[in-house]
Amino acid sequence: MSIDPTDVPIGEREVRDAVERLKPWAHVTPVMTSRTLDARAGCSVFLKCENLQRVGAFKFRGAMNALLQLDEKARGKGVVTHSSGNHGQALALAGSLLKAPVTVVVPNSAPAIKQAAMKGYGATIRLCEPTLAAREAAVAEVVASAGSTLIHPFDDWNVIAGQATAAWELLDQAGPLDAVIVPVGGGGLISGTAIAVKARSPETLVIGVEPERADDARRSLISGEIEPSGDPRTIADGLRTSLGKRPFAVISRLVDRIETASESGIIDAARFLWERLKIVVEPSSAVVVAPILEHRIGLEGRRAGAILSGGNVDLSPFFDALAAKWL
């Protein structure tokens, strides 16, 4: 597929602006290194800990960057999105900070705990049937009735520019990198990452990783058009979605390669990060570490950045078992 350059209207300037715009609001998350990880990986790995971002995921960057670019009037009318996960929480927090009403359309199949988290930040939850049609109808109705602005979880240039700031910081913090490795879900994070990295360091590889069972980005790059993800059964719940049009335009032009991770590889990588690095990451983040541990990236002796996208995991089974044993 040939891509008209005008398909991608954001670049270094928009990322730099987002970095400045987010300064008072988002955390500059730390970059972790580990001798144990480097020894296992055979290369120097720099982990950008977006699990330590506000709401526990990089999603706050994009949601906040988009909301900050609405004028007072638009903010007053509120914003709406659809999400069963981290973007909903991120927009809910952004709205509470900027006093903008937030409505999140949530499939009625979503866990109650996630709905509760969004409500905790003051968002209005609107349940819908778990279908694309029902979701789009619900969003359209909120837009029509309240004049709310849709802030899409990933198919939005302001959101993408916000997500780009994580990789921008990583380059500042880690120094020159031979590759930046990033998970692929709807494509907001990887497209922002690719824009940031290629603007500053064109020779640095940008490598996406997705679950084998949700390899729609890999298939889409082969066919040249967006291949639907279907409803893949993967533990990496943040990566089940199909690519957005805008992210796909960026990925087609700027991403060097897509790798995949098996379900057991994802679980092994998550366990490694929890057990050895003592950090809580969600499976959708661990996916980037799986091919590194399996030496499938081809970076032996080199310097690799990896974005750990979030750390929101349901810990109830673990702590309920502890309580049952000890209380």
Next chain:
Amino acid sequence: MSIDPTDVPIGEREVRDAVERLKPWAHVTPVMTSRTLDARAGCSVFLKCENLQRVGAFKFRGAMNALLQLDEKARGKGVVTHSSGNHGQALALAGSLLKAPVTVVVPNSAPAIKQAAMKGYGATIRLCEPTLAAREAAVAEVVASAGSTLIHPFDDWNVIAGQATAAWELLDQAGPLDAVIVPVGGGGLISGTAIAVKARSPETLVIGVEPERADDARRSLISGEIEPSGDPRTIADGLRTSLGKRPFAVISRLVDRIETASESGIIDAARFLWERLKIVVEPSSAVVVAPILEHRIGLEGRRAGAILSGGNVDLSPFFDALAAKWL
């Protein structure tokens, strides 16, 4: 109980020396802060993340500091200790780094996974019956037969000076603190902490926290002599032991107060740290955060440091359940 000052032969000088001595070997662990934690606690909390220390616990500081002070000949004859947990791993790593043979006397009731970790660093494991007499006999035999030097987990001035370096770093990293809060097990960490903190900032409170079910330090301070801990049933497995003589001499002189934490308070604090701060800490560390979250420290509006002593937790139940569900 009146304590002769000569009871405590280490002070600022020994701590400074240990800081320098450990520089090439131990991590300067990060200090974490969290708006969410501060809001819940009503004060500014600075978490010294010793869960990110080598072997996942502060214990590496003391073991390495003690081993570094043995001459070549003594190192060549090896060292011995008794431990079913973090100190054994710490000494095993220290020995592997300095090419000193390490023997760890381990009660045969200790989990196989902990023995495997020590063996992984090259230590020799010597099993004994889980009684004090059997343990002491086994250690004495290794000392007699191989000429090994005992490096006690906590009742050793060089070990205590090593543990003191965590609080020393914390004061450098966090700036002035109104209190430093630290768990109490055998007393190595709290006594080192008290020496470091009172040397630099006498007005800073040093507060120990132990499980309600293992409140031997509290009872010992009341009676004026070391009260045995018994075999308390607490989830905080690192804090079940009785105080050592040397730590008790320091605690009696320099520690301002002992607080306790209930089992449910410990589990709630651990869950808070995992879920909101995205860090894996063991229950013996979470114990210091319990009274902070419960507003029982009396530090509202002040600045409190807390040492998260380690992060070694058996994650098998959690990841085995994930694997069973997804693979």
